[in-house]
Amino acid sequence: QVQLAESGGGLVQAGDSLRLSCAVSGRTFSLYDMGWFRQAPGKERDFVAFISTSGRSAEYADSVKGRFTISRDDAKNTVYLQMNSLKPEDTAVYYCAARTNSRVQLTSRHGYGYWGQGTQVTVSS
Numbered sequence: 001q002v003q004l005a006e007s008g009g010g011l012v013q014a015g016d017s018l019r020l021s022c023a024v025s026g027r028t029f030s031l032y033d034m035g036w037f038r039q040a041p042g043k044e045r046d047f048v049a050f051i052s053t054s055g056r057s058a059e060y061a062d063s064v065k066g067r068f069t070i071s072r073d074d075a076k077n078t079v080y081l082q083m084n085s086l087k088p089e090d091t092a093v094y095y096c097a098a099r100t101n102s103r104v105q106l107t108s109r110h111g112y113g114y115w116g117q118g119t120q121v122t123v124s125s
Helices: none
Strands: 004-007 012-013 016-027 033-037 045-051 056-062 067-073 079-085 092-099 114-115 119-124
Touching: 004 092, 004 114, 012 067, 012 114, 016 033, 016 092, 016 119, 033 079, 045 092, 056 067, 056 119, 079 092
Parallel strands: 012 119
Antiparallel strands: 004 016, 016 079, 033 045, 033 092, 045 056, 067 079, 092 114, 092 119
16 A cells, blocks of 8 residues: 655745655655656546656646656655746645556546545645
C-alpha cells in the first residue's frame, strides 16, 4: 500500500508562486513514476505534470508549460510542483498520484492507482 499526502496549497494573487509537496510512504517511492493532476469545481480531473522514476523525464500540460516545474527527491520520498506566474484559471484542488499502469498514457488519470487527498490552490485576480 502507498499513502500520499499533499501540502502547500493556499490562497495567492495572480502572478504569485507556490510550491506543492507530496510526501509518499509505504512501498518504495523510487519505483513509481509520479504525476500531478488538478480538478476545478464541476470539471474533470486533468493532467498537470509527470515525472519518471529516474527524474530525467518530465511532461507538462500545455496550459502550465513554462510556468510549472515538477521534481522529486527520492531521499525524502517527496515529489514537488513549483508553480510560478499563477493565474486565476489555475484555481483547483491539486492531487499527486503514483502511476501503477505504464500501459496507460501517462496523461491519463486511469494509469495512476494511488492518490493523495488533494490540496486547494486558489488564485485571485
